Amino acid sequence: MDLEKIETAVQMILEAIGEDPNRSGLQDTPKRVARMYAEIFSGVEKDPADHAKVVFHEDTDEIVLVKDIPFYSTCEHHLVPFFGVGHIAYMPKDGQVIGLSKLARILDEVSKKPQIQERITTTVADILMEHLEPQGVMVVLEAEHMCMTMRGVKKPGSKTVTSAVRGAFKQSFKSRSEVLELIKL
Numbered sequence: 001m002d003l004e005k006i007e008t009a010v011q012m013i014l015e016a017i018g019e020d021p022n023r024s025g026l027q028d029t030p031k032r033v034a035r036m037y038a039e040i041f042s043g044v045e046k047d048p049a050d051h052a053k054v055v056f057h058e059d060t061d062e063i064v065l066v067k068d069i070p071f072y073s074t075c076e077h078h079l080v081p082f083f084g085v086g087h088i089a090y091m092p093k094d095g096q097v098i099g100l101s102k103l104a105r106i107l108d109e110v111s112k113k114p115q116i117q118e119r120i121t122t123t124v125a126d127i128l129m130e131h132l133e134p135q136g137v138m139v140v141l142e143a144e145h146m147c148m149t150m151r152g153v154k155k156p157g158s159k160t161v162t163s164a165v166r167g168a169f170k171q172s173f174k175s176r177s178e179v180l181e182l183i184k185l
């Protein structure tokens with residue numbers, strides 16, 4: 001990531017909005033924003049699938065759900081945050097399972113780039129289908145978009161819910177309902 005370029009750009013934005021980038025409160029802002037972007041956009045240069053490459057065996061083919069995983073991302077249209085919780089479920093095949101934290105790590109890394117909510121949802125589901133090779137995957141994200149709350153249409157409290165359903169969950173209404181019930185618990 002080119003931190004110097006970010007600093008120059010932030011300096012220009014401050015000037016463009018009519019601020020004085022040299023006043024004391026703003027002097028270090030370009031550097032701070034550059035460091036912050038390095039953090040919140042760190043996923044641009046990474047492959048989130050790396051977290052799905054270590055799998056192990058346990059004698060179970062029952063649904064695993066990690067729910068209420070907080071995530072923060074950045075709307076690619078306005079570069080403001082959207083954030084909420086993700087629920088990630090899978091049904092193992094032949095006892096192939098993955099460390100629970102890896103599900104959250106994948107969601108984190110996919111979120112750390114300019115994004116839209118639908119793409120985070122489908123990317124997480126597709127990574128798990130490809131590398132874990134389970135019977136099925138279901139990913140549900142609920143998020144508040146600051147581009148819809150603090151500006152524009154201004155609908156604070158509105159939530160966007162997206163889901164990606166793969167494999168067995170797509171075929172079986174019963175398995176899908178089971179996950180939705182477990183999310184609600």
Ligand SMILES: Nc1nc2c(ncn2[C@@H]2O[C@H](COP(=O)(O)OP(=O)(O)OP(=O)(O)O)[C@@H](O)[C@H]2O)c(=O)[nH]1
Nearest residue numbers: 075076077078115116117118145147148151152153
């Ligand atoms: N599908 C989808 N849309 C998003 C997401 N985040 C923001 N948006 C929408 O992206 C759209 C961008 O619309 P534009 O008309 O190009 O931009 P705008 O004039 O700033 O639109 P308003 O937000 O309506 O003021 C808006 O409708 C946003 O609500 C997302 O994660 N998924």
Ligand SMILES: [Zn+2]
Nearest residue numbers: 075077078147
């Ligand atoms: Zn937006």
